[in-house]
Amino acid sequence: MTSVGVSHRRKEGPEKLCGLAKYIDDLSLPGCLHGVTLRSTINCGTIKSIDFETGFPWQEYVRVSAMDIPGRNLVALIEEDQPLLADRKVMHPHEPILLLAHPDRAKAYEALKHIRVQYEALEPVLTMEDSLAVKRALYKENNVFKSFLIEKGDIVKGFESARYTVEGEYRVWHQEQAYIENNGMAAWVEPDGTVTVQGSMQCPYYIHKALVKIFGLPEEKIRVIQSATGGGFGGKEEYPSMIAGHAALLAWKAKKPVKIVYDRAEDMPATTKRHPAIVRHKTALDKNGKLLAQDIDVVMDGGAYATLSSVVLSRGTLHAAGPYECPNVRVRSRVVATNTPPNGAFRGFGAPQTLFAVELHMEKIARAVKIDSLTLRRRNLWKEGSTTATGQVLSESVGACEALEHTVKKSGYVRKVKEYASWNRNAKKKTWKGVGLSLVHHGAGFTGSGEVYLASKAGLSITEDGRLQVLAASTEIGQGTNTMFSQIAADALGVPFDWVEVENPDTKFVPNSGPTVASRTTMVVGGLVRRAALAMKEALAKEGLVLKTPSDVKKAAKLLCGSEPIRRFIVQYEKPAEIVWDDATYKGDAYGAYAYAALVADLEIDKTTFEVKINKLTTAQDIGKAVNPLLAEGQIIGGTAQGVGYALLEHCVYKDGAMVNGQFTNYIIPTAMDTPAMDVKIVEKPYSRGPFGAKGVGELPMDTPGPAIAAAVNFAAGVWITELPLLPERILKAINETQGQR
Amino acid sequence: MRGAPETMAVLRPKSGAEAVKLYGQQTKAVPLAGGTDFMVLWNLGLLNGRTILDLSGVRDWRKIAAARTGVLVGSLATHAEIGRHPTVRAEFPLLVSACATIGAAQIQNRGTLGGNIANASPAGDTFPSLLVYEAVVRTVSPRGKRKLPISEVFAGVKRTTLGPGELIEAVELPFLDKRPSRRLFRKVGTRLAQAISKTVAAGILRLGKGGVVEDFRFALGSMAPTAVRLTEAESAVVGFKLTPAVVDEACRRLERSVSPIDDIRSTREYRLEVSRNILRSFLEGNQ
Amino acid sequence: MKLKVNGKSRSFAGAPFKRLIEVLREDFGLTGTKEGCGEGECGACTVLVDGEPVNSCLIPVCSVEGRRIETVESLGNPGKLSPLQEAFMERGGAQCGICTPGMLMTATAWIKGGGSAAPGAIRECLAGNLCRCTGYQHIVDSVARAVKGKGGGKRR
Structure with missing residues (x-):
């Protein structure tokens, strides 16, 4: 009767589908x-x-x-x-x-x-450039909320032995949740x-x-x-x-x-937006396109107050070098203050910005080295045993290669590169076609030692009338927390899925399982729920009770609750001894595990209007284990769709530091017509410390569309745009500029 | 939401005649047809305290009637109803296409042609089609009835030439004398569906003997304070064969009829170039 | 003023310019209809008026006097979901749930109107309902399943 791995129906689905779920505006208070x-x-x-x-x-x-x-x-x-x-x-x-x-x-x-x-x-400070130049001090004396430095190997040596040196600058702007x-x-x-x-x-x-x-x-x-x-x-x-x-x-x-x-x-x-960023890359390579050195500089715009900018920057910094092995790396980063509304958390949390840069930079490197970007990625990607920029040795659950190879094969990427190049040479065609690739990693859970500071608690309770309830402050916001927790608890306890309920997050009744962020709910909190369920199971085993029938649960209630109305089994996060991280030097195991994703975007651009139409997205994502495959696929498709918006449509127009298109009429998110059909494959390279092998999935899909779509647009239109979103206006401008240079 | 319903006075006529009478008495009242534009501003609290002339009870202005010389579209016919009407579908396909791009189904089921015209948005998606079909707007006021060519209705951004107390009763769509050889409707919006136009084009072209253009009409929206016919470009084409030189000249003249701007949705450069591309591919016959 | 709401005759005596969405939610207690933007863009407030989907956030109630209104509450209940709701359960059509009532009403009109199960056609029909969670694919799958006459069924 295993639950994990089965697409159980959404726990709170019926209430939502019948219009009975109470959102805050539905609540009537006398x-x-x-x-x-x-x-x-x-x-x-x-x-x-x-x-x-x-x-x-x-x-x-x-x-x-x-x-x-x-x-x-x-x-x-x-x-x-x-x-x-x-x-x-x-x-x-x-x-x-x-x-x-x-x-x-x-x-x-x-x-x-x-x-x-x-x-x-x-006089306000409105740009990152003006803030860095301290046109006026808004935060301390230098306007820097936070800065990081990652150093691995010897960057100078790396560049000395380079056959190729490739530089690039990449830029992304605000995005609205x-x-x-x-x-x-x-x-x-x-x-x-x-x-x-x-x-x-x-x-x-x-x-x-x-x-x-x-x-x-x-x-x-x-x-x-x-x-x-x-x-x-x-x-x-x-x-x-x-x-x-x-x-x-x-x-x-x-x-x-x-x-x-x-x-x-x-x-x-x-309210808050995704942080704009400027990312500069300088990369050294040998004659075969093997990475020798990466020198990366990241600036993010935090807005007027610090909010979560330091941790957004941290995640952005830790993902800036991409899922590639390189002996010499330096990443310098800072987030600065401007007189604009504070920027904050948004799915991906700094990583979509820096991964856009590194992945599009891989395309630039491929052009410079004169190999295709797929080969470039294959030569450098992480495998088991690879060492990251922070010196973390990846000992298990590295699905980068599987994700890449599946995506490339399923999408017909290699064939399309040739086919579309020939299509684009035909001036009679009404469109240009393009195909683009990206490969990303995404750390699950809090950055660095964050999980230790959080010291999250979650539990499973049994009430005197025999109800089993998961206790956690992790919220159901559409991603499937309730269903996933129930599946994990059910399997750990050895009972059917339907027997487990989830207590509504209410600080009066649930322990602090930490925030519902950072792709941590399944991997970290799900792990706690599993341990709590095992603790209950063990307590019952001591009494010689195994839960097989509903009457066993009634017996268990009597045994465990005694004269109390409820008995709670609460467990707390314990850092595995092998995970070592140093906040001072930014060295060590930045995340317990990374999830991986590859995506191929297949699109065409109308030669009359420069509008981009995505025909197909193909993706494979290694999430360790899909606790609920349908819900996990929903996360992947939904996150990818947000990435499509980030890549093509979503443009916060700021005037004098304020958003001036702040309505759905003018801030354009994708409709069903703008969102392409997606071919999704879930790769499962289990992570030994995740519950049933699971890693995180929430943010990962947000990282892939930006760079893949940019690569495909650049391929199709024969331009080099390094900024999102790829509005038709920007494509036209780039075409005109490129033609002007010829 | 910021609208205050109790501050609103509502006049509720049950017929066209009653609507005209009430509006004549209260010319400051706001006529409300589908409300798809008005209510957006009302929800922002910008129109509290107004008097509303609610036209929902005026059944006689909802009809679409085909006659010998054309189709008479009641001002309160919705975009969905217009798009479904068999004669409109057969004779005025550019208008059908335009109606199908206004918002999505929910808006097409509420928004009306008369409301659309009276609202006079520079981005009104039906206007280029109406200009090409040389629609005539029938109005009524206490001073009597008027017929205005659609090209004389728009006075500027969200402004019309309608006088105080004057309501749109219907829109006449005269049948074309002869079938056009080519026709085009093209909306370029901020996304693939439910979008506001960056530019919107409608055109018909009829070729005569020896490839000489007998009739050519082309109109653009979102390119000037009002939707416009490209009369300069048209006159470069009518009476000529579609040689590359003629096409080039027409494209060059496009700019004389429009004045696109940079705004939150697009740029002047983009609007001009894309509109020119659309015109060019239409004239070259490969749209 | 009288309205027919979910098959029942209801009367409303408040301000005639009160919006349909607020009359439904506040006066009739039907909070299943959601407001997402107040601009007629997101479609979360979609209800059927005489069988056609419309944005109830843009409609003063006086302009729909005497008309037939249907909301999500007319479909099913948790104990007995409608076939369309079953299909959404089965194919993951609802995530956070806030766009769901509007989606269901647009899809209801589509199915009643004999709409096809072709994904492209369903996407076009749903273009007035924004969803930020699903990327639409599971919604399209759900509607297609319902069009084909399948609601719930065996779990995968």
Whole structure:
């Protein structure tokens, strides 16, 4: 009766399909007020005054400003630099300044038009270049939130012996998570003084930590509950701490429940985006195209506050050299401050940016060395026993080669390269055709020693009436957490899938299993769930009980609960002794394991309009073990589709540091027509420390489309574009420039 | 959402005549047809406190009627209804194609031709087709009825030449005298479906004896404050054979009729070059 | 004002310009219909009016007086899913679930209208419903399965 490896039906699927799942805007709270946010209209400066129009019925409203905060005015994340509400100083457009609540939602919004804020504006710093040049100091003296250095071997020596040296610069911009459910949070204060929030989120305990500081209350006086969450993709990792703080302050002051639900026009410009990046490569190769040295420089734009930028940069840095063995590597990276809304978590978390650069750079190297990029990749890719840039020796579960070879074969890549080259020589054809390849790795779990600091806990409980419940703060946001946890627990315990339930993430009832991020839920938290289930099984075995029938579960309940209503088996993360990481030198085992993916993009470009149409995407992804193949495939297809958007369509237009196309009408994500058919193969190279061999899958598929599609477009149009998205306007411009040079 | 329904006054006529009467009394009222554009702004809280002339009850303006000389499309016929009508499908395929590219099914089921025209967006996808078919807009106001060639309806970005209290009743589509030899509708949007146009083109061309062009009409949207006929390019073609020199001249003249801009959706350079490419491939007969 | 909602006659006495989505959600308690953008772009608010899919976020209720409205609540319930819902369960058509009610309503109109099971045609029919989770393929598979008259079945 094994569950793992079977495509069990989504646990909460029926509620979602019947419209019964309760998202935060569906929750009806008696006497609830609607909260709205007054935001800054300047980039940078000082608030001189806030004037409330006389004659407006302000008595109907609850108002909260920085002065009302009982504890500390900050959004607690890694640094403590970001205020919950701007207090005099403004650092970016759309920065929250003041909160209002009213029983009528439209009236709450209406009031915003009757408040006038006077500022003394300062000249803003809007670009990474200006920030690095310290046009003005926004963060410490150099504007650098964080920098990293990875060094392996001797970079100078590597370049000295080079037959070829290839340099390139690559650039990517903001990307919006574009979850279909906007951010939203409700809050109320219980009669015992407990501040409670419920809403759309990925990380209940991040919010818990933030609220403890905002209110200066003991941990047990803060309660965070997840409601059904309509997509996250990183956009509901850290931002909900902000909106939860706002809703809770209003509720606390109003002494009534308050709900803040953003509309799209507020959510898009005001909340976090993927970090823009500039990545420069200088690479040394021998005569056969073997890598001798990689010198890589990464700059990311963090926006106005530190938020999660340091860890985004860390992941970007650790993936910057690609899944390739190279004896001499240097990666220098930094993330800098600008007067733009803070950038934050988004699926892939820095890696899609640096992997785009290294993978497109492989195409440039192939041109320079005059071998095809497939051969170049085959000669350099990681195998078992390879050593990474941080000196990690890959002892197991390296599926890069299998993923690559399967994808190449299934897609007919080699044949198409020849076929399309000849097609493109025919001037009568109405399109240019192109095919492009990428190969990536993605570390599962937290970076470096992150999992040790997190010290996550998860468990399995049995109630006196015989219900088995997984206990974790890891949220179901569409990726299939509930189903996957149930499968793992069922197999570890030796019971059918249907017998296991998952407790709703609520800090009152579930332990802190860490944030729902970093492709860690299956590999890390799933591993804890498995251990907790094994602990329960062992406890039962001691009593001579094996769970075979429902009546065995009733017996188990009696045995394990005794006179208590519930018995919990909670386990904590333990770092395997063999995993060694040094944060100071950035050397060692950066991640327990990497997942791998290859993708071939097959597309054509209309010669009349320069529009790109992808005809087919073929991909193979090594995720160790697919706990639920259908759900894993859903992650791969969905992540790839976001990558297609990143590659071709998604363009945040910023003017004076603010997004000016912040609506679905003008921020263009792919429709069903824009998303091509995908051929997905799951490769399973098991990881011994992952539950049932599983690694992470959440972020990996986001990494592949950018570089493969860019390679295919460059091939098709005979241009060299090094920037995403590949808008038709950019393709036309590149064609005109290329023809001008000829 | 930021719209405040209780601040809205709603007039609900049950017939065209009643609509005209009410609008004549309250010319500041906003006529509401499908609402697919108005409601977007209303949801942003930008139109609270208005008086709305809700035309949903005006059944007589929803009809599509084929006659001997053409088709009369009621102003409240939806894009989906127009796209389904057999005579429109047979005689006005460019309009059918245009209707099929407006938003997606949900928008096509609500948006109306009259609402589309009155809204006068520079990116209105039906307008190049209407210009090519030389549609005539029938209006009605307390001052009486008028017939305006579609080319005289648009006054600028989201502005029309309709007077106070004047409503669009129907749109006449006159049948073409002769079948065109070629026709084209091409929308280039921000993505493959449900997109706003970067440029949108419609054209017909009829070749006579010896390959001389007898009729050529070509119009573009999203290329100027209003959709426009390329009269300069047309006159370079009509009466001539489609030689490379004639095609080149027509493409050169395209720019004289348009004034595309850089905006959040595209660039002037792209709009011009792509529009020229579309015109060229149409004239060369290989679109 | 009267409406026919999911086969039942309902009356509404509030502001006539209140939007259909809010009347459904707030006055009739039918929160299955979701609001994603308020611009008519995402299609999460899709309901059927006289059998045709429309964006309920762009419709003042007065303009659909007397019409027949169908929402996701008209399909099935967790104990007895409709064949279309079964197909979504079986083929992974729902992930986060927020676009799902709208998707289901557009697909319902497609199937009732005799739409084909060809993936290209289904993609075109669903172009007004944005999904950010699935990459659409499993949704297209689900709808195709339902068109072919298969709901749930054996697990793979």
